[in-house]
Amino acid sequence: MTTLSVPLPSHLEELVKKLAKERGSNKAEVVRHALELLAEEEAVMAVLKAEQEPVLRGNLKDLLKKIK
Numbered sequence: 001m002t003t004l005s006v007p008l009p010s011h012l013e014e015l016v017k018k019l020a021k022e023r024g025s026n027k028a029e030v031v032r033h034a035l036e037l038l039a040e041e042e043a044v045m046a047v048l049k050a051e052q053e054p055v056l057r058g059n060l061k062d063l064l065k066k067i068k
Contacts, residue, residue, distance in 0.1 A: 006031075 008016070019030045056063055 016027050020027045
């Protein structure tokens with residue numbers, strides 16, 4: 001496991017301390033959990049964006065002719 005040192009503004013530092021105390025964990029665990037949630041959110045957003053993309057259907061040779 002790698003250790004990172006990240007400067008935080010005071011309001012975020014206080015939030016991390018508060019969450020760690022409320023959850024009975026430590027600051028590192030709070031930050032790890034936050035990063036996991038961010039990664040999950042990014043994955044969901046990528047899926048939602050992909051769902052908005054047009055879908056190509058049909059014979060690949062015919063589609064290729066339309067693209068050229």
